[in-house]
Amino acid sequence: QQPVQSPQAVILREGEDAVINCSSSKALYSVHWYRQKHGEAPIFLMILLKGGEQKGHDKISASFNEKKQQSSLYLTASQLSYSGTYFCGTEIGSSNTGKLIFGQGTTLQVKP
Amino acid sequence: EPEVTQTPSHQVTQMGQEVILRCVPISNHLYFYWYRQILGQKVEFLVSFYNNEISEKSEIFDDQFSVERPDGSNFTLKIRSTKLEDSAMYFCASSEKRGRGYTFGSGTRLTVV
Numbered sequence: 001q002q003p004v005q006s007p008q009a010v011i012l013r014e015g016e017d018a019v020i021n022c023s024s025s026k027a028l029y030s031v032h033w034y035r036q037k038h039g040e041a042p043i044f045l046m047i048l049l050k051g052g053e054q055k056g057h058d059k060i061s062a063s064f065n066e067k068k069q070q071s072s073l074y075l076t077a078s079q080l081s082y083s084g085t086y087f088c089g090t091e092i093g094s095s096n097t098g099k100l101i102f103g104q105g106t107t108l109q110v111k112p
Numbered sequence: 113e114p115e116v117t118q119t120p121s122h123q124v125t126q127m128g129q130e131v132i133l134r135c136v137p138i139s140n141h142l143y144f145y146w147y148r149q150i151l152g153q154k155v156e157f158l159v160s161f162y163n164n165e166i167s168e169k170s171e172i173f174d175d176q177f178s179v180e181r182p183d184g185s186n187f188t189l190k191i192r193s194t195k196l197e198d199s200a201m202y203f204c205a206s207s208e209k210r211g212r213g214y215t216f217g218s219g220t221r222l223t224v225v
Contacts, residue, residue: 002154029210029211030211032213032214034214040218041203041216041217041218042155042203042214042216043216044214044215044216046213047211047213087154087155089155089214091210095168096167096210097160097162097167097168097210098143098145098160098162098207098209098210099157099160099167099168100157100214101157102155103154104153104154105154
């Protein structure tokens with residue numbers, strides 16, 4: 001039931017791009033993306049609802065392929081502040097509680 | 113910007129003791145959650161709470177945990193008979209409604225010795 005994220009870790013230079021993928025075996029109502037820095041709480045980035053929409057937030061955007069139950073997070077022209085662990089959280093369509101199941105996380109390190 | 117407040121930030125307890133973790137969700141949020149994160153690992157669901165009752169709970173919840181919303185603002189997680197493996201960061205989160213992002217509190221680091 002836990003979504004699978006890939007890759008597990010990414011190392012980038014400032015200005016490079018990255019893609020983080022999240023895949024579920026369940027029919028989803030929504031996919032959330034969060035970033036967590038060491039010792040801090042996860043911070044909400046964006047949510048994608050079923051319907052295959054793509055959202056953008058500055059240089060961070062995401063897409064959701066409802067047919068494949070997959071979401072991708074795109075980080076373009078990465079900055080040092082992008083470093084952290086990225087989690088996708090999936091909400092199953094049959095649930096109405098808003099409960100999220102989180103992936104295992106993708107650690108992103110951006111170097112100068 | 114509205115915050116979810118958690119207290120204490122760090123709690124050390126002896127094995128077998130009971131602990132209560134406290135959370136104040138954002139005032140207009142209707143959905144409340146407890147998650148825990150063992151160091152460096154995934155964020156694990158414990159319980160969801162809506163309309164003053166538990167809406168969903170994880171398999172591990174029944175054995176040791178309970179939640180309350182005693183006064184309409186605080187949201188507490190009680191852990192009975194703590195074990196060493198309960199050592200983790202416990203996060204409270206709230207959401208305005210389904211289809212909206214969570215706001216997480218800063219967490220309580222629980223250390224069981």
